Amino acid sequence: MIYTLSLIIATVAAAPVEDVERDNAGITEALAQRGRELFPMLVGTKCARFCDARAGVKPMMSGGEERIVVKGPVKALEMLALNDDLNTLVNSDSRCTRRNAMARAAGLASGLALATVNQPGFAAETKTVKMGSDSGQLVFIPDEITICKGDSVTWTNNKGGPHNVVFDEEAIPDGVSQESISMDDQLGDEGATFTKKFDVAGSYSYYCEPHRGAGMQATLIVK
Numbered sequence: 001m002i003y004t005l006s007l008i009i010a011t012v013a014a015a016p017v018e019d020v021e022r023d024n025a026g027i028t029e030a031l032a033q034r035g036r037e038l039f040p041m042l043v044g045t046k047c048a049r050f051c052d053a054r055a056g057v058k059p060m061m062s063g064g065e066e067r068i069v070v071k072g073p074v075k076a077l078e079m080l081a082l083n084d085d086l087n088t089l090v091n092s093d094s095r096c097t098r099r100n101a102m103a104r105a106a107g108l109a110s111g112l113a114l115a116t117v118n119q120p121g122f123a124a125e126t127k128t129v130k131m132g133s134d135s136g137q138l139v140f141i142p143d144e145i146t147i148c149k150g151d152s153v154t155w156t157n158n159k160g161g162p163h164n165v166v167f168d169e170e171a172i173p174d175g176v177s178q179e180s181i182s183m184d185d186q187l188g189d190e191g192a193t194f195t196k197k198f199d200v201a202g203s204y205s206y207y208c209e210p211h212r213g214a215g216m217q218a219t220l221i222v223k
């Protein structure tokens with residue numbers, strides 16, 4: 001994603017000024033009518049390169065110059081959504097909100113449709129937790145992770161198994177079924193995994209049943 005945005009920024013820097021000014025006028029007007037803060041350079045230049053949002057046709061390429069990234073017309077709605085996502089990225093205090101806006105913006109910038117980036121789970125990630133340290137200690141590594149709603153965690157049996165993942169009924173968010181997120185068996189083979197998706201925000205404590213007495217426990221925070 002960083003690469004994609006760097007590419008956009010590099011593209012912005014190289015844009016012919018007259019293209020930008022010409023296209024900025026229409027887009028600036030459209031955005032001003034919506035009462036939104038404008039992310040001016042990107043919106044104007046993006047449209048100068050990839051589309052003419054007003055006429056719905058691709059602009060002529062100036063000076064016979066080779067363009068590296070042309071994925072076809074970008075629709076005005078996508079442009080406005082991209083602008084909103086970039087403003088969210090700049091203004092939001094929430095890491096998860098920014099993460100999701102970043103993923104959407106990168107998707108839109110690479111030519112994906114609005115319907116695609118609006119799909120639930122478009123920005124979702126999966127984080128990995130090792131069961132047992134590389135030297136065989138009976139611990140989860142890391143023993144605390146933070147994910148965003150809709151993300152998943154994959155636990156991998158690393159060393160010292162069998163291990164499992166059992167959530168503490170007293171230390172999970174209200175309304176979450178302890179059974180639905182816990183394992184009812186154990187992982188015996190090294191490399192075996194257990195994956196679960198988490199949709200409810202809050203703090204979750206869990207432990208490894210065979211090694212609970214040895215202190216093999218950890219925390220998952222869903223934001």
Ligand code: CU1
Pocket residue numbers: 131138160161162163164208209210211216
């Ligand atoms: Cu264990």
